[in-house]
Amino acid sequence: MDLFFYSLAIQLSALIAVALLRSNRAASAAVHLLLLAGLVSGFVSTLSALIFPADQPLSFNIYGVPPDLFRFDALGLYFLAIVQLVAIPTTIYSYSSLKHYIDKGKSVKQLLAVYPILLVATQLTVVSNHSILFLVCWELMSTAAYLGMVFEKEKKDVQTGSFYYLVMNHVVVFILYVFFFLLHRHSGSWLFSDFHVSPDTGSLFILLYVLALIAFGMKAGFMPFHFWLPRAHPIAPAVFSSFLSGIIIKTGIYGILRTFQFLNPTPEWLGWVVLAGSMISAIFGVWYALAQHDIKRLLAYHSVENIGIIGIGIGIGFIGSAYQSLPVQVLGFGGALLHTLNHAIFKSLLFIGSGVIYQNLGTRNIELMGGLARRGRFFAILFLVGSVAISGIPPLNGFISEFIIFNGFFTTARELKNYYPLLMLISTVGLAFVGGLAVACFTKINSIMFLGDERKEIKHFHVSVYDYLSLGIFALLCAAIGFYPQPFVRVINDVLNRAFIPGNSSSALLNINWFYISLIFLAILAGFILIYIWKRGMNKKYGRKILPAWGCGYERLNPRMQYTASSFADQLNTIAKTVLGYHKKIKPPAEIFPAKNKFESHADDFVDSKIILPWFKKINTFISRIELLNYSDIRYYVAFILIIISIYSLIGFLWI
C-alpha cells in the first residue's frame, strides 16, 4: 500500500502550491490538479487492494512510519474507497465553484488550504490503527470541515450554525476519549487490531456500546442527535456541505461498524435499540424534510433519513450477531454497507446540484424557483436521476440497497422464528412508509424547482463543463450500481468475509437473483425506449402543439398562481403537525374587497426546539451560575485551559 502514502503526499503537496502561488486562479488550478492526481492514484491502489487482496501486499514500507500505525483491512479499505471515489467528482466541482468566488474578487486561499487537509485527514481516519492517531485525524477532519464551513463568516446564520457543529464535535471527541481510554485499560494496547471485549465483561461492554453509539451516532446524525445537520449543512459552501453529507457523517457509520468489530457478539436488545432508533430517524427525517423550503436544509434532513436506513441494516446485523446467524448478519451489514456507498453518491449529486442552483439564482428557497428544466435540460435530468435514486425507486442504486435490507427482514423472520416475523413485518411496513414519504418529498422539490414556470425571473442560468462532468460521474455511478449490481455486491460480500464476520460462509448476499433483476431493469429501460419512440411516431403522424394550460377560461394565468411547495406538502405536514412543530399564520380575508394579505408556514423541529435547545439552555444557566471568575479577556481563558491540561497530564503521569 505504498502507493496510498505517495498519493497522500501528492495531495498534501497542494498545500505548497497554495503557499507559493500568489494568484488565486493559478493556486486553485494547481491545487485541484494535484488533488485529482493524488485521489485518482490513491483510488486505483485502494480498488486493486480491495478486489485482488491476494496479489496486493496490504502492508507498507515507508521510512519512519511504524508498521502497526495503519491497517488496511477490508472494512477500512472499503470506506477508503468510498471517500476517494466520491472525492474525485467533488473536487472537479470544487474547481468550478471556487471560480465563482474568484470572479467576484473574493480570496479563496482559506478554502484551498483547508480542503486538502480535510481530504487527507478523512482518508487517514478510516485506515488508522492506533487510537491516538485515529483521534488526531478525526479531530483534524472535523476542524478542517469547520474551517471550510465558516468561509462566509460575516453572515449571522453561518456563525450560529457552525457553532452548533463545533459543539457537537467537542462532545463527540470528549466521549471518544473516554471510549478509547476504557478500551486501552481493558486490552492494554492502543491498537485497533488488539481491541476485543467479550460480552462477559458485563457493564463495561454495555458502557462501551452506549458511549460509541452516542458519539458515532451524533457524528452520523441519528435522530435525537441530528440537531447539528440542518444547521451546519445549509451554511457551508456547496463543496463542504456535499462532503459533509456524503463522507463525514459516514465516518460515524464507520465508527459504529469498527465498534462492532471490537465488541461482539452483541446482545439482542442492542439490535432492537438500534433498529428502533434508526426507524424513528428514517421516518421523521424524511417527514421533517418534507416541511422544509430551504433546499440544503431539506437535503440535510434527508441525510438523517438515509442514515436511519443504514442504521436499520446495522440493527439487523446486530440481531443476527446475537443469534450467531450468518445470513442475517450478511444481509443486514451488507445492506448497510451498500447503502453507505449509494447515499454518498446520490447525496453528493444532489448537494452539488443545489450548489449549482445557488450560484445561479442566489437563493436556497425553493419557493422562488421554477422552470429550471427548460433552462438547463440536461442538468434537470441529472438532478432527477439523483432524486429517483434516493427515493429507492427502481431501476437505480437506491432500490438495490433497500432491496438487500428488505431481504434482511425476510431472512431474519425465516431464520430466527419466534416473535421475529411480527417484528420484521412491522419493520417492512415502516421502511415502505419511508419510501412513500421520500417519493412525496422528491416529487415536491423536483416539481417546484424544475417544472412549471419561473416564479422569479432567472437572469442567466449557466452550468459549466466541470459541473456537468462532476454531476455526470455521480449519475453514471447511480445507474451502474442500479443496472449491474453484481460486482458491487461481490465486493461487499468479500469485505464482510474478510474483515467483518470471520469464518463467514453464507452466500445469502450472492444468492439473491441479481442477474434476473438486472434483466428486468434492462427490460424496463428497453420497454420505455420502445414506447417512447412509438409515441414520437404517433406525434409526428397526428401532430403535436404547444398551447397555454387550461385556466377555466381565465386568460391571464401568471407564475405566482402555480402550486407552491408549501401547499404541495401541506396535507402531509398537517397530519404530523405536533411532531413537526408545523404551524401556519394566516388572517382570513374579511371585507368584500380584501386588503393585501400574508401567509406564513413554519416547521420547528420538535426534537430540536422542545428537547435539545432547552437542554442547552439549562447547561448554559448552570455554567453561568457556577462561574467563579468572569473575565472578558480571552487570554485568561487560554491560561485556564493550559493550567487544566497541565493538571490532567500530571495526573496521567502519576497514575501510569
Next chain:
Amino acid sequence: MDLNTLAQGIFALLTILVLAPLFAGVINKQKAIFTGRIGAPVVQPYYELKRLLRKETINASSSSFISDIAPAVNLIAMVVAAAMLPVGFMKPLISFEGDIILFAYVLGLARFFQILAAMDIGSSFEGMGASREATFAVFAEPIFFFTIGSVAFADNLTSIYDIYHSIRLDNVTYIVFIVVCSISVLILAVTECSRMPIDDPNTHLELTMIHEVMILDNSGVDLFLYQYSSYVKLCIYAIVEASLFYPFAVQNSYVAVIIFMVVIAVLATTLAVVETVTARFKLKFVPQYLLFATAIGVLNLLIYTFTK
C-alpha cells in the same frame, strides 16, 4: 425457466393487457344499470382509446421533457407490475425471490413520474391532484405490506406467486385471514385506482378530483397512454384481490380459472355498487379511511400471532 412456463407467463401478461379496458367497461355498464340507464356498451373503453390515438397531442406551454417521457414511463411500469401477477393458475412472467418488493416499488416509479408530469403543467389544478396523490399514496403503501406482506411473513415466502399459492384452507384462521385481507385490499384498490369513495372518475370538477385532474391538460397519444395505464392498474389491483381466493381451486386448474373469473366479476359488481350508493368522502377524511384499512391490516398481525 422452461418454454411452457414462459409461454404461460406471456399469455397471462397478454390477458391482462388486452382485457384491462374491458374490466373498466364492465364496471361502467353495471353502474349505468344500477342508476337506471342503459349505459354504453362494455367495449366502450376500447373505442375511446382508439379515438384518443387519432387525436392531436397538445402540451402546455410551460411543460418540459417530463411531460414527454412520463406517459411512457407510466405504461412500462404498469406492464412490468402486471407481469408479476399470477392469472388463474398461470405462473407469471417475472417471478423471483423478493418480487413483492419490486412490485410495490415499480408502482412507485409510475407514481413518481405521474406526479412530476402533473406538476409540469404549472397549473394549480394539477398541483392539487398531485399533492393528494402523493399524500394518499403514503398511507396506501403500508396497507399493501400489512395484507400481502403478512401472508408472506406467515410462510416466509417472498415471491407473489408463491405467496398466493401458500394460502391453504385446511386451517380455519386462513379463511378469516382471507376475509380480512380482501377488505383492506379492496380499500387499497379503491384508493390506488382513484375510484369512489376516494375519487370520482366521472366528475369534471377539477377541485374534487385526484387522478382525472392530474391528466387534465393531456390529450392525444399522451392521454391514451395515461388512460390505458390506469385501466391496467385497475386490473392489477383486481387480480391482487381476486388471487386471494385462489385456494378454492388448488386441485384443479380449470376450476381455478372459473373461480378467478367469478371473483373478478363479483369485484366489478362490488365496485359498481359502491360507486352507485356512496358519495365521495371529504378529502380530509381520506387519510383516516386509509388508516382504518391499515388498522384492519394490524388485525391480520393479531390473527397471525394467535395462530402460531
